[in-house]
Amino acid sequence: NNLFKNIIDAVKKDIKQLAVLIDPDKMRIENVSSFIAKVNQSIATHIFVGGSEVDDGLTETLVIEIKKYTALPIILFPGDVIQITDKADGILFLSLISGRNPDYLIGKQVEAVSELAKTNLEIIPTGYVLIENGKETAVQRVSETKPIKRSDIQIITDTAKAGELLGMKLIYLEAGSGATHPIEPHIISEVKQLLNIPLIVGGGIRSKAEIESAYKAGADLVVIGTAFEEEESFFNELKNLT
Numbered sequence: 001n002n003l004f005k006n007i008i009d010a011v012k013k014d015i016k017q018l019a020v021l022i023d024p025d026k027m028r029i030e031n032v033s034s035f036i037a038k039v040n041q042s043i044a045t046h047i048f049v050g051g052s053e054v055d056d057g058l059t060e061t062l063v064i065e066i067k068k069y070t071a072l073p074i075i076l077f078p079g080d081v082i083q084i085t086d087k088a089d090g091i092l093f094l095s096l097i098s099g100r101n102p103d104y105l106i107g108k109q110v111e112a113v114s115e116l117a118k119t120n121l122e123i124i125p126t127g128y129v130l131i132e133n134g135k136e137t138a139v140q141r142v143s144e145t146k147p148i149k150r151s152d153i154q155i156i157t158d159t160a161k162a163g164e165l166l167g168m169k170l171i172y173l174e175a176g177s178g179a180t181h182p183i184e185p186h187i188i189s190e191v192k193q194l195l196n197i198p199l200i201v202g203g204g205i206r207s208k209a210e211i212e213s214a215y216k217a218g219a220d221l222v223v224i225g226t227a228f229e230e231e232e233s234f235f236n237e238l239k240n241l242t
């Protein structure tokens, strides 16, 4: 597996990356083939699989089904230890560094070690930074942590940098799935200026213009979940015309 290396190579060449997030709790197995056909026609470079609340076993079944229809790399973006499956290619090994709940900073990660030992997943340590977006999102509820206020720029940038200094390989700025306001471009650009590692941005991004503005501000990889699930027209905007 060369997932992280490929992300770095793309960043060096200034090639912007896009992940489609599929939540096992929301995606019906019978819809996977038609959904993935659309993803394959789009500019997406990765598929992320995960959610805040997913029943045991669902993730593995879903990943097996997705794999039948695409060669795109599948990276787990787990809300919990039970979402680990060997069928994916890699995993964002997340620590919710914006929060102060020890379970999501280190507890779940310790629990995950024996599960990960049974897999060949490429493990990518990722600092996960949740930022307030106008409403309570599932991450906030499930992790019982407070997001950082949008106005606390210094805390946001210091948190992201602390993640890098701890050795994390990616920073993920998250507004939360279905966020009212995506992460603002000025926040993205302030964080990007400080970081020497790739920056992922997601939550509430619903249009090509919003994707482009995140890229322009410094996002290396943008994550889209809800908009792909809900809006057919959005797919058409993201068609790969090259």
Ligand code: 1GP
Binding pocket: 021, 174, 175, 176, 177, 178, 179, 201, 202, 203, 204, 205, 223, 224, 225, 226, 227
């Ligand atoms: C959520 O960042 C992702 O963890 C994607 O969010 O569903 O709002 O696109 P959306």
